[in-house]
Amino acid sequence: MAKKLSSASFRVSVAPESGADATTYWLVPSVTQVKRKEDGTHLPEYVSCESRAKSGEDTPVSGIGTIKFVLTYQMGGTSSEFIYSSRIIVTSDMAAISFRLYVGGVQMDEKTVLVVDDGQNGKPGDEGDPGTPGKDGTFLKQIFTQADTRPDAPTGSSIPAGWSEYPEFGVLTIRGYEGEYYPNGGYRRSPKLTAHSGTYRDRILFSTTNANQVITLRVVVSSEAYDHAYIGTPDTILNTSNYFDRMSGENDRLISQAVSQPGNHYIEILYVKDSSVSQGEDMVKYKVVHSDTVWVSSAQATYDKDYEKWVYGTWSRPSKYLADTPDMEYIFRREESAFAPESDPFVKGFIPLPFASDENYLGDFLSSAAQVVDAIYKNGEDYYRCIQARPANSEIPITNEDYFKYLVPFTNDPLGVTEEYPREYMSFRKKENGKWGAYSEPKLHANYAKGEDGLPGPAGERGRMPFPAGFWSADIEYTATEDITPIVYYEAGSTYYVMRKTATIIGVNPMEDYRDNPTTSYWIPFENYKAIFTEILMANFAKLASAVFYGDYMFSQHGKDADGNDTTNYGLFDPTKIGQSDCPFTPNLLLDLLLGKFMGLDVDIQGGKIGDLVINGNKLSSDNLSSGIEIGSGSEGQGGSGRFLRLGGGYNVPLIGIRLDRQNPLSNGHRGINIESYGTGNVCLSLLANAGSKFAIDSVGPHHFYQRSGEVWDAPGVLWAGRISADGTIESSWGDGCTIDSPVYHGQAGLYAFNHDLNHTQYFVMVTAVHGNWSIGADTDKYTHQFTVRTFHKDQGYIDSPFEVAVIGRNRLKEY
Secondary structure, three states, X not given: OEEEEOOOOOOEEEEOOXXXXXXXXXXXXXXXXEEEOOOOOEEOOEEOEEEEEEEOOOOOEEOOOEEEEEEEEOOOOEOOOEEOOOOEEOOOOEEEEEEEEEEOOEEEEEEEEEEEEOOOOOOOOOOOOOXXXXXXXXXEEEEEEEOOOOOOOOOOOOOOOOOEOOOXXXXXXXXXXXXXXXXXXXXXXXXXXXXXXXXXXXXXXXEEOOOOEEEEEEXXXXXXXXXXXXXXXXXXOOEOOEOOEEEOOEEEEEEEEEEOOOEEEEEEEEEEOOOOOXXXXXXXXXXXXXXXXXXXEEEEEEEEOOOOEEEEOOOOEOEEOOOOEOOEEEEEEOOOOOOOOOOOOOOOOOOOOOOOOXXXXXXXXXXXXXXXXXXXXXEOOEEEEEOOOEOOOOOOOOOOOOOEEEOOOEEOOOOOEOOOOOEEEEEEEEEEOOEEOOOOOOEEEEEOOOOOOOOOOOOOOOOOEEEEEEEOOOOOEEEEOOOEXXXXXXXXXXXXXXXXXXXXXEOOOHHHHHHHOOOOOOEEEOOHHHHHHHHHHOOOOEEXXXXXXXXXXXXXXXXXXXXXXXXXXXXXXXXXXXXXXXOOOEEOEEEEOOOOEEEEOOOXXXXXXXXXXXXXXXXXXXOOOOOEEEEEEOOOOOOOOOEEEEEEOOOOOOOEEEEEOOOOOOOOOOOOOOOOOOOOOOOOOOOOOOOOOOOOOOOOOOOOOOOOOOOOOOOOEEEEEEEEOOOOOEEEEEOOOOOEOOOOEEOOOOEXXXXXXXXXXXXXXXXXXXXXXXXXXXXXXXXXXXXXXEEEEOOOEEOOOOEEEEEEEOOOOOOO
16 A cells, blocks of 8 residues: 655555555544643643544544554653543643554554643733622532442532542453452452451552543451551552551441552552451451443532632432443433434534424524513523513513523533432434434433332322224214223224213214214214324234234334344234244234233343342342242152252242253263353352351262362361371372471471461371381370371380371361
8 A cells, every 4th residue: 555644744645556545544632732720720621532534535434543642741751552542631740642543553643732831920910990799600510430330329518439520431450469368259358367466468450541540449347446457549558557548347338549640550458457356257358349331420519719619519319421432422401302302414512402493593682672482592501482571671681480491401411310300311313424313302311219209199080991993884883881982983084083972872973973963972083193093903014113013913013034034024924823933924022912922032121020020120039939930840859850940939948949850861961050160269169158057068869079180179087198208208198178397397216296287176197107117106296286296116116217197187267
């Protein structure tokens, strides 16, 4: 390919050698420079960048290639090259931000945004007359956090811990851990059997991609008051006098810290045992709390002139923050819209006006002019609808709610819901072929709930339920009761009619009846907008949008043919062949209105019930212990050929029940449970029977345990066995139930001391001297960390002799 530098600083055009139109690539930063003001703040506070590409005379497209950036610091030096993913917050140590565009590994463009200091103030002018005191400044402040589920509303008049002023959280990568802690139910836990005055340290290694990126740890402490867990600051060696936070007692909370620069970092966690008293679980455990789901909350911000700071009011209930992408944009409004928002196909980030395009918009509000009812006027950046005529030159301001209604604007980001604005609606648009499409119909995005629901009010009187009765015929008898009433289509007048009296009639012409008796007729016209569903239900294969009605069925016009291919040939629908391999049309969605059956090819159920099982977020739950899930058939203790897996299902059955009978014999039969694990630190099966439990395992039947070479065997019984040479060398050994120091201590003749880590005396030693000099071996002393063995000859007394020894008893708790 041929490359040609353009007149831009580093703008590249690329064309194939055949002479086709060149493709030009370039970067578009949001600003050309950032101003650092005297108070240390920056204008703007952050910088973003987009990539563009254009072939020949085609429309430019965005989002091409990979953007990377390098930071230049005021003190000299530069950062590594990072992949750009979201806007970069400008910090006090930055001198420049250089963006680089790569396409296919080749650099195509580079743009540098300089951070420049604001110039010095000029000589002050003469003091002017004092003005009238200004009002306190206010604005709507938004803060953001990350969580898998909706967090509680923030509290406090400042920005709470764990919340950020910007929605771009960057990518947080956990690179590993170093230290004494071990995995425990998703956490990293301090070691068990902590010692008096012991110190236990762990380090989490992680990397960030954004400046001032926040990392949040959930820390759980269970200890007595004098034992503390210490949480360090990023990239700082932790000790008991230099820490970010500390906890003791029974405590569980989130701890958030901002990391100033992108790159590789660490944070240390320390558990200090200052007392010999053990209380609770005597431990600390922690985990990183991170989610890709972003939530936003907002509050009214007011500047406090006395304290020279912003104070925030009541924070709104958090809403999901939907970030724009190169091909998808979202808008929000804290009021329901009775119109579709306008869209500009060529403007990125277009925010529509808060009224329909065909409404009576009369421009700027002028106090000298009259305003008419239902007209819309602009005042500053706000729009108002006139609800009561205002005469010209009136002193009535546009903010008077008796005359004007404020039109809630659309916003690029959700503002959250409050008691004043209890609902927020969302609309989106997609980009296709370089143009933005129309905004979708606004849908409810967030709903404000305050307190518990009140008691339901009294039931209203039930009206008659209309049912379709086809085309009107003079030969058909029509009956209306207190509960139901027929709807007919009168073909001659192209009108639908419904019976309004409880009666049975035949031969009464609907059009003539209503024409001649408008107030006492049996039939009255059924307006078209109410009769739409009747038109659908009266004909087979009638459609409403993508829904098709056929007899007792309603189904999607989209589906699969007999070969599994997508099709819209819904006319081949045959309910008798649904589920068969030769079914000519299987709809994506099918409702059997007669039997109440439902079928969907790709169903995403976000709520509701399955029997007694309630769909609650990502969980199936039930307070009824007789509810459960069962696959297969049979019951516990049943003979024959039961084969099932059961979760729950009754008060007197196991929470998990499995039965396996060999129905299709194989050389090794089937397996009821098969669990495999790979990777360092994984535990294949973990059981814990706490105090009061009868057994951890209650097992009957043939058993097969085996140990592969090099694997741990740590269980009560034979804890360790070995062959010892006459000089105390361990020639060979087996078992991991305890650790024996090597070599064995050999003192005077025939004396051997074994140092171990059992920390108890509930063990027994068996010694057998090796044949050769007819010596005898016996254990002598036994302690919590040592036992001794003596070898002697019946004639020669204590002599050195080889022997074999086995330690039998209770193993010690050890983490691997």
